[in-house]
Amino acid sequence: IVLHGNGDNFCAGIDTSIFDPNFPRKFADSMKPQPGSHANLFQRAACVWREIPVPVICAIKGVAFGGGFQIALGADMRYSTPEAKFSVMEVKWGLIPDMGISTTARHIIAPDRLKELAFSGRIFNGEDALSMGVVTSLHPDPYAAAMLTATEIAGxxxxxxxxxxxxxxxxxxxxxxxxxxxxxxxxxxxxxxxxxxxxxxxxxxxxxxxxxx
Amino acid sequence: IVLHGNGDNFCAGIDTSIFDPNFPRKFADSMKPQPGSHANLFQRAACVWREIPVPVICAIKGVAFGGGFQIALGADMRYSTPEAKFSVMEVKWGLIPDMGISTTARHIIAPDRLKELAFSGRIFNGEDALSMGVVTSLHPDPYAAAMLTATEIAGxxxxxxxxxxxxxxxxxxxxxxxxxxxxxxxxxxxxxxxxxxxxxxxxxxxxxxxxxx
Amino acid sequence: IVLHGNGDNFCAGIDTSIFDPNFPRKFADSMKPQPGSHANLFQRAACVWREIPVPVICAIKGVAFGGGFQIALGADMRYSTPEAKFSVMEVKWGLIPDMGISTTARHIIAPDRLKELAFSGRIFNGEDALSMGVVTSLHPDPYAAAMLTATEIAGxxxxxxxxxxxxxxxxxxxxxxxxxxxxxxxxxxxxxxxxxxxxxxxxxxxxxxxxxx
Incomplete structure (x- = not known):
């Protein structure tokens, strides 16, 4: 599976409609693990890529912010352009990142660097992401590179x-x-x-x- | 919290008075976990920075040796000068590093690199520390950089x-x-x-x- | 202990005689943990270097493929030439790497990079290995460098x-x-x-x- 954005960006993150005053009751329900998984509704969007038995490669260009960043972390491999923009952005909304990042980021990014990114919400690019381990490799056309790897694996x-x-x-x-x-x-x-x-x-x-x- | 040395160095490590012939009895007591913590007296000096609920940034210049090195590892982030000197120095005294390094160094530095540093007691600088993941980032003035990040987080x-x-x-x-x-x-x-x-x-x-x- | 190949290569990997039609019965036995260890016969070849109480440094030149790659991962430190050739090669034989890699590779190489190497079976050199954390350091003569470190540790x-x-x-x-x-x-x-x-x-x-x- 090659996972990519439809258009110029990977994923801009949170749907701000969850801050609607009528949301709280739905929110409580969505915090419970879903049947057959340890993950709840929000976590599932990122963790499902780990649960699927076949390899998932994420091709990233444009922005991967907040929830979009966490969905990318759920994939087996991440290919990105050097110019892509990343952010652990949840602190902007007074929230913690809660879409499985504590299971997907371990072994990938060191806690000191993750804390700095998550506490500040700062935006960083593909080059920074590579040096911190957040992406697997950089490519001018990550989608083409991901399809090439997918074809190799399929053999x-x-x-x-x-x-x-x-x-x-x-x-x-x-x-x-x-x-x-x-x-x-x-x-x-x-x-x-x-x-x-x-x-x-x-x-x-x-x-x-x-x-x- | 910004943690830094008072003067030209971060911390030179062990107080050699613990090798006093009268120390052994006190030593045995100091090896027991303290009330409300898994950490004993020596471990507490490093682990307390993890237990504190607010972010702790360590600003390092000069030397961070032995116990000083382990205190730095207990912080959430480590900012260092490129010239700072580090060492896992306990082997010099025939000891293992025992101030919480097995909890603070995991996810930060790979075991092969940590073993090399700890077995040899060799001294390495900020550039090496960055490439091994031991410090979060390098700065000409780590204290100023730490205060900047602290201010950003405070907002x-x-x-x-x-x-x-x-x-x-x-x-x-x-x-x-x-x-x-x-x-x-x-x-x-x-x-x-x-x-x-x-x-x-x-x-x-x-x-x-x-x-x- | 300094572990090195006898000749121009470290270890080329699997003995293809295990694919002999008469092998299956022996195979089933060899999958059981050996007395006094969690590791079975195949895992033991890599895990034994972790079980030995003294430091083990691996000096790598030429090829370290498949089982040879996993034996290297079992050592405490890995010194390599920049030109050495590595591969997680088991997929070539329709197999998973099963010589303790899930215990030796954790903390050493990130899962996204390990998956890419293991899914594709691709060959990579010492420079790549260093950048992914697979080797501890590069040396023109890894054996001489390993002996130097071993001598230092012996003091x-x-x-x-x-x-x-x-x-x-x-x-x-x-x-x-x-x-x-x-x-x-x-x-x-x-x-x-x-x-x-x-x-x-x-x-x-x-x-x-x-x-x-």
Whole structure:
């Protein structure tokens, strides 16, 4: 999945209609986890990209502010233009960023840099985002670069790709025993199955593989 | 809070009087967690800056060695001169760094780089510290830069700032369900409260906000 | 311990004989944790370098692919030539990397960059590896540099070195209370013991220390 804005921007963030005086009751409901997920309605918009078993690449140009910034953090990879504009903007509205950032930003951006961005709400560009780890890489045309990577991934065994997404999403936050057991469990489910046998055969025979999905 | 050295250095580290032959008994007591904290007497000097609910910026020039280095790691942000000198120096005294570094350095510096610094006790400067993530940013006058950021933060809703510090300090180390629930709990406590309503109103009316603290 | 390849390469990865049709039964056994460890047979090759109480420095030239890449990640520090070639190559065989990468790569490389490398199986060099945090530093002769660091470490109190390896391997993944307690426990075991007293005495008397191991 390649996730991108429709037009010149990725996503400008919050829908200010939530500040409507009639909103509070709806707000309380939207704070509860949704069925089958740890995430509530707002968190879901960012966390759903982690829950989907296939890779999600985010292509960013223009602005990615507030909620838009957090949706980008939920993707597996982030490709951006050097000129794109980012902001953890919620403090502008007297709020904390609450769309899963505490699960998506860990391992990606150091807490001192995230605090500075979030406390100040300041706007930073793609170059800054790369140096802080917020984006994976910079490209003049992030959408084209994302499609290229997506095509490359699509040529790999879909079982292995799904297994790796699951491993890296979960394994980094488990204790050693549980993480090692997860590796063994995922690998045992792949080894000797048709797509794995086909990957080996195609490589040894120096031909393109044909996978079932 | 802006934390800085009084004079030309930030902090030169350990008080060697703890190596006094009469110290051991006092030492045993000082290793026990203090009331209301997981941290003992020595750890408290660094961890207290994390426990305080408001942002703490550390302004570093001169040397930040050993215990001084660990106190700096306990702050929310670290501003340094390029020439400042740092060292994880405890190995010089046959000791491990034990002032909370295992809680403050995670997410900040990678373990391979921290091990190299800690095993060797070598001295490194602000440029190296920036490239390893140990400091947030470099400034010719870190104290002036820290005061500028502190002033900027002071213009934001104090409720949102406190909520974000709590979220980023705790959320990075919780499992997904607990981290997402913490986000929702903090946000629910802010939404619709006077300071949050004032932030929205001031922004929509394009005037400076006036917050209660 | 300095870990290096015998010849022009570090390690080219998987032994393709595991794809032998007669392998599956042996494979199932090799997926179970070994006595006294959370790691199974394959994971052990990488995780054993973390379990060993003394520092392990990996010197890399030539290729470090697949399993070889994961063995390198298991070391405490990684020194590489700028030209060395790395790859998380398991996807080529329709597999996930399963030699402890979910425990060794956390805190070292960000998940978005690891996913890109692992999903694509692409080959990257030492310069890229440094910028992503995969290697600790670059050297024209990594083996010579590793021996220099090993010699430096060998001049420090062996008790303190072992204590720090234990602290940084475990402390980063414990909750705050457990991590702080571990610091206190390790330090209490060092303070006032012969090697610690010798470190202080040698420093105050400005002479080289003599440690017992």
């Amino acid at each position: 790999r065994s879909p079982d292995a790709i799904r297994g790796m997404k699951r491993l890296f999403n979960s394994g980094f936050d488990l204790d050693d025993a549980a993480a090692l057991a997860l590796e063994a469990r995922i690998q045992s489910g792949l080894m000797g199955r048709p797509n794995q046998v086909e990957a080996v055969a195609a490589n040894l025979e120096k031909r393109p593989p044909e996978f079932d999905d | 934001r809703s104090p409720d949102a700032i406190r909520g974000m510090k709590r979220l980023f300090n705790s959320g990075f180390d919780l499992d997904d369900a607990a981290a997402l629930a913490l986000e929702a709990r903090i946000q629910s406590g802010l939404m619709g409260r006077p300071n949050q309503v004032e932030a929205v109103a001031a922004n929509l009316e394009k005037r400076p906000p006036e917050f209660d603290d | 420090r109190s062996p008790d303190a070195i072992r204590g720090m390896k234990r602290l940084f391997n475990s402390g980063f993944d414990l909750d705050d209370a457990a991590a702080l307690a571990l610091e206190a426990r390790i330090q209490s075991g060092l303070m006032g013991r012969p090697n610690q007293v010798e470190a202080v005495a040698a420093n105050l008397e400005k002479r080289p220390p003599e440690f017992d191991d």
